[in-house]
Amino acid sequence: MTSISGLLSQGTTFSFEFYPPRTEKGAKQLMTTMEHLLPYNPSFISITYGAGGSSREQTLEIVKELKYNTRSTILPHLTCIGHTRNEIEELVNQYVDIGIxxxxxxxxxxxxxxxxxxxxxxxxxxxLIEFLRINYDLSLGVAAHTEGHPAASSYSTDLEHQSSKIRTADFAITQFFFDVNHYILFREEMKKRKVFIPIIPGIIPVTNPAEIDRMIRLAGGTFPQKLWEEINNASDQESKQRIGINHSIQLVKQLLKAGAPGIHFYPMNRWQETEQLLQYLDFNSH
Ligand SMILES: Cc1cc2nc3c(=O)[nH]c(=O)nc-3n(C[C@H](O)[C@H](O)[C@H](O)COP(=O)(O)OP(=O)(O)OC[C@H]3O[C@@H](n4cnc5c(N)ncnc54)[C@H](O)[C@@H]3O)c2cc1C
Incomplete structure (x- = not known):
């Protein structure tokens, strides 16, 4: 299986992020989502890791399932909050054992x-990266926050912290954002700080204003006011979806034109909007 660094050196990647479901209904939905989206043969699939709770074990289970049953490279997320060094070691050893x-x-x-x-x-x-670099031969990714991390004292301090971190990784994946300029400016700021690794933009298909509002409150960032009003004022869900998808299509096109090394989709464990996006963008299902 080619590592993500290897894939990025061969050309533009596209990828999906899924999260471990919390309910039986959620598990069925994820299964159906995968049935729809995996035939598009993503370059890689990432699986989030819940800090605390049962989703920790679930991440490993889903990673194993995908590793054995798909051709895509699998990218497990690993968070260090609340973890001892031994716990991290135990988990990473299991990933290495199955060929991650x-x-x-x-x-x-x-x-x-x-x-x-x-x-x-x-x-x-x-x-965490330092520990993984010393002890394992893995290709390592990190999170990038194009509009700054919400807990940072200032954008400029955060840029210093982010550049020091991103510099030590092989690739970064951004938090979702809705304006191509956030990505372009962030990449410029990184270049000024001599950070040249691939920074893959994260795209969340936009359709539901309430969901976007909740996500932005959690992850930070901004949403374009004009788009917000257009979606809110649309009379039915179908029109909201059309406006949101059109915006996401334009954003992906602008990002690729700006030289993004790949596109990382956040389907929110649903297939409908992402599949529509992939079809408009001429990605083919096999
Ligand atoms: C692509 C992507 C995937 C994600 N997946 C998950 C997931 O699976 N599970 C999950 O729980 N969360 C996930 N998150 C959310 C992420 O964990 C949070 O945004 C978290 O608050 C910050 O994580 P980080 O790795 O960027 O932290 P860090 O890089 O450690 O930064 C955290 C904060 O510390 C500050 N900081 C960094 N270094 C220093 C320093 N030396 N001195 C002082 N301050 C410093 C930063 O400015 C920032 O404010 C994901 C985010 C992204 C973008």
């Missing part, structure tokens, strides 16, 4: 539905 070549190394967010976690043995994502 890449890890997305993250700090992680506090869980929403369980007790808050204390910091673990690694304070920041950079500490």
């Amino acid at each position: 070549t890449d890890i997305l190394a993250l700090h992680g967010d506090q869980p929403r539905n369980s007790a808050p976690l204390t910091e673990g043995d690694f304070k920041f994502a950079t500490d």
Whole structure:
């Protein structure tokens, strides 16, 4: 299986991110989503890792399932919040044993539905990367926040922290954003700081204003006011979806034109909007 660094050196990638479902209904939905989206043969598929709770084990289970049953490279997310060094080691060893070549190394967010976690043995994502670099031969990705991390004291301080982190990785994947300029400016800021690794933009298909509002409150970032009003004022769900998808199509085209090394889709475990996007963009299902 080719690592993501290897794939990026061969050409433009496209990828999906899924999260471990919390309910039986969610599990069925994820299965159907995969039936729809996996035939598009993504370059890689990433699986999120919930800080705390049962989704930790679920990430490993889904990673194994996909590793054995698809041709795509699988990218497990790994968060260090609340973890000891030994716990991280145990989990990464299991990934290495099944032939995983890449890890997305993250700090992680506090869980929403369980007790808050204390910091673990690694304070920041950079500490986790350092540990993984010393102990494993893996291709390593990190999170990038084009509009700055929401908890940072200022954008400029955050850019310094982000550049120090991204510099040590093989690739970065961005938090979703809705304006191509956020990506272009961020990439410029990284270049000024001598960071040249591939930064893959994350795209969330836009259709539901309430969902977008919730996501932005969690992840930070901004949503274009004009698009917000257009979607909100649309009379029915079909029109909202059309406006949102059109915006996402334009964004993907602008990103590719601007030289993005790949596109990472956040389908939110649903297939409808992402499949529509892929079809408009002429990605073929096999
Ligand atoms: C592509 C992607 C995938 C994600 N997947 C998951 C997931 O699976 N599970 C999950 O729980 N969350 C996930 N997240 C969310 C992410 O964990 C949160 O945004 C988290 O709050 C920050 O993670 P990080 O790895 O960017 O942290 P870090 O890089 O450690 O940064 C966290 C904060 O610390 C600050 N900082 C960094 N270094 C220093 C330093 N040396 N001194 C002082 N301050 C510093 C930064 O400015 C920032 O404010 C994902 C995010 C992205 C973009």
